[in-house]
Amino acid sequence: MFGDNQIFAAPLAGITDQPFRRVIRQFSPYAPLVTEMISCHSLVGQHKNCVRNFDNYANEGNVGAQIFGADVGLMADAARILQDAGAKWIDINMGCPVPKVATRAGAGAHLMRDHKLAEQIMRAVVCAVQIPVSVKTRLGWDDEHRDWGELIKIAADCGVQFAALHGRTRAQLYLGEAVHPDVRDMPIPIIANGDIKSVSDVEQMEKLGYCGVMIGRGILGRPWLLSELQGGEKPKNVGEIVLQHLDYVVEYYGERAGVPMFRKHAAWYSAGMPNSSDFRIKVNRIDSASLLKVAIREFWGII
Ligand SMILES: Cc1cc2nc3c(=O)[nH]c(=O)nc-3n(C[C@H](O)[C@H](O)[C@H](O)COP(=O)(O)O)c2cc1C
Known part of the structure; x- marks a missing residue:
């Protein structure tokens, strides 16, 4: 079984922000968490409208900051800024398929x-940095170019310390089932990513030679999943966790921006529960944190 530093939370743009990482941290004190992807341009240019450009990771434990860009100098500068901001490692995005x-x-x-x-x-x-560097990539551009092994060998040669491999090509986007190749021959540790949600998925990855797993969509509405995959209990007080997550979001973004941003989380937390679609409709009409709290208390039966 993987240790608690081998089950990663994947970078999810618009989702694995500081408030959500704070919630995950309560369940998984040592898990490696990756930030949302950060543009090297917006970071080095200190774009003021991008609040996460000013995150401080020093008190966040094992957090890797993910950067994306195509400008060699700006990527190096961005990595330095994030190292100074307390990131424990730098991850280079080499898999994002969006145009x-x-x-x-x-x-x-x-x-x-x-x-x-x-x-x-x-x-x-x-x-540029003294902390470890990783890459996150996919199997290749499309079916004709499944050259992930070659890219990982180049990464190893450059001094990259580990890689996360999403078992799809760029052409597949997020469609179809992820396929996880055997990685026992690879020169650096490989973390498996894509459709991993259960203990048996995790065990399968160990057999294929992976040194860890990275969970993305599985943690939506289930910030305890990383800990559950290591035998932890699903919490009984989900409503309290939702309220706390909302508090963190409002603290970070302010009420006006934070409440609309929280709607998707409310939907994920409530998914599959009785009357969840009514709850979602209600939540989508609420703009104030206090009314949203009333709706959350009502839905989860918190007096
Ligand atoms: C909404 C969303 C946002 C994502 N944002 C990022 C990102 O910022 N950086 C990145 O490398 N991958 C990103 N991904 C890809 C995930 O990290 C992950 O590779 C993919 O979802 C497959 O893993 P999963 O099946 O566990 O979700 C994103 C995926 C989704 C669905």
């Missing part, structure tokens, strides 16, 4: 097509 990142910015999954640029970025980032 804004992979096509227009030439970053994310595009780096799987341009190994030369990928290599320059990895070398520059590794040189």
Whole structure:
């Protein structure tokens, strides 16, 4: 069974922000958590509208900061800034398939097509920081180019310490089932990612030579999942956790921005429960934190 530093929370843009990481942390004090992807341009340019550009990770424990971009110098600068902000390691995004990142910015999954640029970025980032550097990538660009092994060997040569491998190609986006190749021959530790949700999935990954697993969508509405995969109990006081998560979101973003952002979390927490669709409809009409708390208390029966 993997140890508590081998079950990672995946980077999820718009989701694994500081408030959500704070909630996950309560269940998994040592788990490696990855931030949402951070643009090297917005970070180095200190864009004021991007609140997460100013996060301080020093008190967050084992947190890796994920950067994306195609500019070698800015990626190195971004890595330095995040190291100074207390990140425990830097992760380079080499798998994001969305057109804004992979096509227009030439970053994310595009780096799987341009190994030369990928290599320059990895070398520059590794040189820029004293903390470990990892990459997160996919099986390849499409079915004809499943060259993940080659990219991982280049990464190892650049001094990258480990890689997370999402078992899909860029062309698959998030469709179809993830396939996890045997990685026992790889020169650096590989973390399995994609559709891993149960203890038996985790055990299967161990057999294939992975050194850990990374969970993405499984943690939506279940911030305790990483701990559950290691034998922890599902909490009984879910409503209290939802209230606390809301408090963290409001503290971080303010009420006006935070309440609308919290709606998706409320929907995930309530998924599959009786009357959850009525709850979702109600929550989507609420703009104030105090009314949202009343609705949450009512739904989870908290007096
Ligand atoms: C809403 C959403 C946001 C994501 N954001 C990121 C991101 O910022 N960086 C990244 O490397 N991957 C991102 N991913 C991909 C996930 O980290 C993960 O690789 C993918 O969801 C497969 O794992 P899963 O089946 O456990 O969810 C995102 C996926 C989703 C669904």
